[in-house]
Amino acid sequence: MGTHLRAAKRARVDLGGLEPPDPPAKSVKQFYDFMSYRELIRRRRAEGQEGAALYEGIPESLAEYFRRRKCPNVHRFHDRTTQGLHRFCAAEQRWKLCQNDQERKRLKELIVLNFAVWRFIGGTALFASEVGFLSGWGEKEKRKIEEVVSKAFREKRIEELFTDAYKGPGTLRTELAHPKADGDSLRKVLHNQGPKAVPWSEPDITFQTLVGKFRLIDRLWQECYRVVASALPRCGQTFMQPVCDILAELPFFGAWDDGRRVPGFFAKELVQDLLDTPVFEGGRACVQDRYTYSPAGPGAIEGLRLVYGRGKVSPKEAVPLMRKILAQNHLWHFDPTELELHDVQFMLCELQKFLHRGASLRDYAGLPCLQGLPLSYHFIKERLEEALVLDLIRANAFESEKIARALASWMSFRLELPKDDLIRGGDHVILRHLKDSMCRLELNPQDQHLGPAKTHPTAFRLEIDTGHKRNGSSGRAPSRNHLRSGDSFFLRSPSGAHLGPVNHCFDAARESLRFAPARRLTVRKLSPYRENTKGDFLCFGDHLQLFSTSQTTESNAKRALSVRFEPELVQSELEIELKDVVRKVIDQDLLIDELGQLRVKDVCRVRGRLIGGGSGRSGASTSSEWKSRCAKLTGNWAIDCESLVSNPIV
Structure with missing residues (x-):
């Protein structure tokens, strides 16, 4: 109660002694609904749900926006x-x-x-x-x-x-x-x-x-x-x-x-x-x-203007007005104590984008299939040394593949390769045309129509609808579902749009609605040995037909897309190269103890790099000036820090 009273007093000071107005009931409910449904999508993802199931039960105007546009958590x-x-x-x-x-x-x-x-x-x-x-x-x-x-x-x-x-x-x-x-x-x-x-x-x-x-x-x-x-x-x-x-x-x-x-x-x-x-x-x-303070950016100030229905909101008014919105946190669909004032600020910016629907909106494309990786020996050596000293990687010298994956994860490089030949939701695949074994397919940059690759084939992400927790997992990233003959799924292009049939062609037009029923594809495995393959696991290299139930049926193969899937090959080349560099670093620049564990040769040097010791204005821990200063410290961190701050060493 004391915190809220102090916040109210500060609000009156910021507004020249006036009590901040309450936001209109309809507008503040719209704000909390927008925020709550965005959080619902995040929680469903954390539980293992994928595809169109993420947006079930969400009002269509919001679902359409969240499917297509980038919106932070x-x-x-x-x-x-x-x-x-x-x-x-x-x-x-x-x-x-x-x-x-x-x-x-x-x-x-x-x-x-x-x-x-x-x-x-x-x-x-x-x-x-x-x-x-x-x-x-x-x-x-x-x-x-x-x-x-x-x-x-x-x-x-x-x-x-x-x-x-x-x-x-x-x-x-x-x-x-x-x-x-x-x-x-x-x-x-x-x-x-x-x-x-x-x-x-x-x-x-x-x-x-x-x-x-x-x-x-x-x-x-x-x-x-x-x-x-x-x-x-x-x-x-x-x-x-x-x-x-x-x-x-x-x-x-x-x-x-x-x-x-x-x-x-x-x-x-x-x-x-x-x-x-x-x-x-x-x-x-x-x-x-x-809970009572957060600076407001221009987007949040515009969001306040829309929520309150005002012609203008000044920066000094923003915090008191946001506190009034946070005071209505009983409208949040989850635990109200989870919300901080910055969450209100953050979502006000996103709400005004939703309401304006301007040209500045960014399309949601998800994770790209590949993110670049500098593979110079010196770069990998430094990062591997740092990860070992920070105790982020625990491995022996014979686990170069495990080390490479852990290193890539720490640096936010994605090397998600298939564990075997089976195709799973979440895999990135390249399409190769069955009629021409040399022909891989790409989306034309201008019209996004699918055709023979002139430069680089397009990598699509497989998205399978899942509305349940996989493997009974909670709190951990669940394993991905396998794709079977007869299953329905979506192929997401690098722009975020899904591949789908238009007349006799397939395209991934950016303006198309993600997870639209017309772009849901059904896959059938072609086998020379038996006609009914429904339920069979699909593997990379299988001959497949993709068709949409809105345009064709399984019996009408002429309008289906006949392809086979291949894993995104460049990732495989990168992972092999990364493992090679890691192996060279282990052989030349790391020590191996009697238990086979990796050790850094010069721990002090790496430690100095990690915390800034031995360089710059205050890192010279061995300098006579610092020795003299440290001899005068009281042992009270706050007092000593104030002394060091007021007389900084340059």
Whole structure:
């Protein structure tokens, strides 16, 4: 009760002494329904359901939207990118490597730096894993990022490295992934040079070039010690608002509103990442203002305007108005105590996209069939050493395949290969035409019609409807269902649309409705030995006919698509290459103890790389200056940290 009273008082202060209005009942119910049904889909996926069954019982207007468009989870920490970034950061494991308060303080600063770089420049877990966990910020780190971007551009992996969810990374993605992108495009992004260079003014220079982004990270790195200090417990409690207020002082992390700086979208994004790291002692659960405070981005402010039916909502009004919406959490279809104010902020942004249905909506395509993998010896060596020191991989020298898979998972590279010849839901397959054994099929980039592959065959993802928990599993990823002759399923294209028959052709038009009955395909196995194959397990290489019950029947084979499935072959080549590199690293750069367990040759060197020891402004644990300073410490972490913060070593 005390927390809610304090929140109400703060709300009146923010609104000039006025009590925030209650949201209209109809609008707030629409908001909670939107949020609850999105959470229902997530929970069904976690239980093992797939396909159209995910959307059963959801109002059609919402189901259609969720089937076709990207919509993040209600809780940000459930999103795939967030989980990938935190898995790669392995903050708790790095924290255990620290041996004194100075190393812990240094690690906290590096966690702030790395999440800022990963989110603001790349925005994907793949970008984070290729750049690595930076042990400082200077010219060396900047050149490393430039090399990662240049290599991805040459290998045509830009879309895998840069997200389109944020404007910062999205602008670089658009520039470098454009069909007409060339060397001048790369020079512009890396150095703002050449005929495509932009004026050295904001916001263009920061959004469109690495030079501008580096300039902003320079400022952030100078303030990291203040960010860390502001997250320290006060009277045993932690708060996120002081951290947001410091970040608000930086360009692009805050903005002026009525004569004061208020935190913006990027401040909110960075702090949400930090809540689940040692930067906030005790983690998210110990943050006292998570129910009463969250900066609002432009999308959330527009969502507030629509929910309240107002002409305008100012940034300083946003938090009090969001608290009023959270106060209606009895409308949430699940446990009301699960919701934090940021969840309201997060979903307000998504609700306004649903209501506007504008051109900025992103189509949902799911996981791509393949994500790029840099396989240089030095890169794999560093990552494998780090994973071993962090105790993320426990294996002996004879398990190179197991090690390769664990390493790929940690770095968010997907190497999901079939375990055998049987075809399962979730497999990525290539179609080969039966009439021409050399002909593999691809979707034409212009009209998305299926035809002979001129460049690279299209990899489709098999999606089978499941409305139950598989293998009795709960809390673990369930195993995937096998495909049998006579089963119905969908083939999802890289754009997210499903393959389906149109007249005498098959296409995957982007505007088609996902999981539409007309695009549900039935498969029949062709066998020279017997006519009725219904129920037989299907294997890669079997001769198959695909048909839609809305256009044809099993007896009308002329209108069916006669193909055979092959696993996505490039994945197999990548996995073999990765295992080869891992095996070489084990043979040349790792030690093997008497039990056959892998060990790193120079643990101190790797440990320093993992927590930033021995480099930068505060990592020199053996320096005389730090020895002198540490001799004066009181033993009280809060007091000592304040002393170190107020007199930082440069």
